[in-house]
Amino acid sequence: MSSTPAVAGILENTKELDRLRKKQEDVLVEINKIHKKLQSSPEVVEKPGDTSLPRLKNLYIQAKELSESEVTVSNIRLAQLDSLLPSGQQRGKLEVAEGNGLKRKRMKAESDVTRVPPSTRNQIEAYASLKGEQVAARITADDAEQDEWLVVKVIHFDRETKEVEVLDEESGDDEEGGGQRTYKLPMPCILPFPKRNDPSTTQEFLPGKHVLAVYPGTTALYKATVVSTPRKSCDHIRYLLEFDDDEEDGALPQRTVPFHKVVTLPEGHRQLRCCDKERAFKEKMRPILMKGHERPLTFLRYNRDGDMLFSCAKDHTPTLWYADNGERHGTFRGHNGAVWCCDVSRDSLRLITGSADQSAKLWDVKTGQQLFSFKFGSPARSVDFALGDKLAVITTDPFMERTSAIHVKRIAEDPEDQVSESVLVLESPNGRKRINRAVWGPLNQTIVSGGEDAVLRIWDAETGKLLKESDAEVGHKNTITSLTKSADDSHFITGSLDKTAKACLWDMRTLTLLKTYVSGVPVNAVSMSPLLDHVVLGGGQDASAVTTTDHRAGKFEAKFYDKILQEEIGGVKGHFGPINALAFNPDGKSFSSGGEDGYVRLHHFDSDYFNIRI
Structure with missing residues (x-):
């Protein structure tokens, strides 16, 4: 019976703990109400007579006092429990003491969890569930002059230290081919993104609201202002934003950003200027890796406006991407073989593709539906729309008894009127x-062709007469792999597997060799800048001959040359296999590369690129 008062005391203290925890929950509810009020209307604190901040401070003081009271009552209850344990010999007392110490440690750990307010516990669980997800992370110290936010991947959450370990997968392409970096950051430095497939997870940002958003073409986040209400495009909400200090020609250009790359601007954010040449553009030049194909890339094509990028690969499925941020827009399903080439109409409404399944197909770009299929008895290797989109030229491979040929098809305005x-x-x-x-x-008067015999030919597009052939003495000595026209159709560039590994610039009308660019590796792809006198070559040692995954072993880089002086001016590394496709954006401010590694790499040029001088 002597233990009855002690037991009664324990029960009383248990009730007191329940009361304290209930009171903490009530206080926390009030704190959350004020937080929501301040998030939705931060300007309210500037109104005369508003007591939101003093009230919030008092609630936090009250929460702290309640938490301390809970610890005190818990310690009293622990002492009461110890007093009820039977005493024994010295060894037994030591074991009891050790046991009590372990119990205190365990109860403290449990208390550390149970004392955390419910919303904080929920927050911890939410952060623990972020493993493998992409988040926004502030990687700069608290006392830094400017905040630097990056898109990173969560790899671990430590519940004890409440630190989030993240991986910056795009730290840049250095000479060693590495550059990935990890950070351990406190929870406040992490901002989860809305779910890509669930627009309801995003907060609606009204016009004029300041947000933190991923700058198009980068993995860095900057402060921006919402220009208009979200626009829905192909089932995806896209915000129209103006980024601070993102000045072009004296104005702030408006840029579209998907909803899942926009988050609330943290309180006290210290802006890193978008146009900071020393740091921000260093982040902006980092490529966007687009993984939508399961097999090697074969061809890339921008539409006339430069806002869409089409990619072809050996995996049967041409893919459409947003050219500003690399987001996949959709796929075109219907081929049963590798897709070698594609072209898009001037109005971006139709796509034509050529495939190893012995067909060339017309597609509706908006819906992805197949409009027509041209059947051949051999693989369709190359396709190209004529000026006006009323004709298309398609090349076919030699197969069985068939020889390689060029086919001119008439393209009907109404798909139902299309003939083969x-x-x-x-x-x-x-x-x-x-x-x-x-x-x-x-002007659609001629057709220019090139292939395995290393000869360039100009044909009359109306009569089919062969007009000119390139001079074997000055031209390529091995397979011509690629051929790309200039924006004004006055000249074109070719790439080849010559032993000298070169690309050549030709006059479109006379087939006069104008310039030669020596690469040193087989050239699989070529492209010309529509803005500057630059050409870019891509290729590398054949994939079957490469015995290492190091990007330097096969020289898998896009090389830039001055078009006039024929001198190399720079290179972009990154692919872990030969580069098979290259394309400049029609605005000249970005380019894309596709490789044997199955990746499309989207590069937005930094300001230094436009100031290159030889």
Whole structure:
């Protein structure tokens, strides 16, 4: 019976603990109400007579006092429990003491969890569930002059220290080919993004609201202002934003950003200027890696406006991407073989693709639906819309008894009126050698072709007559792999597997060799800047001959040359296999590369690029 008062005391203290915890929950509810009020209307604190901040301070003081009282009552209850334990010999007392010490440690750990207010406990669970997710992370110290926010991947959450370990997967392409960096950051330095497939997880930001958003073409976040209400595009909400200090020609350009890359601007944010040449552009130049194909890339094509990028690969599925941020827009399903080439109409409404399944297909870009399929008896290697989009040229490979040929097809305005018959068929003089590329010449009057026989040819597009052939003495000595026209159709550039590994610039009308660019590695892809006198070459040692995954081993880099002086001016590393496709954006401010590694890499040029001088 002597223990009855002690037991009664324990029960009383248990009730007191329950009361304290209930009171803490009530206080926390009030704190959350004020937080929501301040988040939705931060300007309210500036109104005369508003007591939000003093009230919030008093609530935090009250919460602290309640928490301390809970610890005190818990310690009293622990002492009461110890007093009820039977005493024994010295060894037994030591064991009891050790046991009590372990119990105190365990109870403290439990108390540390139970004393955390419910909303904080929920927050901890939320952060623990972020493993493998992309989040926004502030990687600068609390006392730094400017905040630097990056898109990173969560790899671990420590419940004891409440630190989040994150991986910066895009730390840059250094000479060693590495650069990935990890950080251990406190919870306040982490901002989860809304769920990509669930727009309801994002907060609606009204016009004029300041937010933190991923700058298009980068993995860095900057302060921005919402310009208009969210626009819905292809089932995705896209905000129209103006980034602070993102000045072009004396004005702030408006940029679209997907909802899942926009978060609330943290209180006390110290802006890192978008146009800080020393730091911000260093982040902005980092490429966007687009993984949408399961097999090597074969071709890349921008639409005329430069806001869409189409990619082809050996995995049967052409893919459409947003050209500003690399977000996948959709795929075109219907081919049963590798897709070698594509072209998009001037109005961006139709796509044509050529495939190893012995067909070339017309697609509706908006819906992804197949409009028509041109059937051949051999693989369709190259496609190109004529000026006006009323004709298309398609090349086919040699197969069985068939020789390589160029087919001219009429494109009907109404898909129901489309026919498969060719308007013109041009047989290659060296029929067993494949024609790799054929494009329209100026005003659709000619067709220019090149392929495995290393000869460039100009054909009359109306009669089919062979007009000119390149001089074997000054031209390529091995397979012509790629052929790209200039924006004004006055000249074109070719890439080849020559032993000298070069690309050549030609006059479109006369086939006069104008310039030569020596690469040192096989050239699989070429492109020309529409803005500057620059050309870019890509290729590398053949994939079957490479025995290491180091990007330096096969020289897998895009090399830039001065078009006039023919001198190399720089290079961009990154692919872990030969580069098979290159394309400049029509605005000249970015370019894309596609490789044997299955990745498309989207590069937005920094300001230094436009100031290159030789």
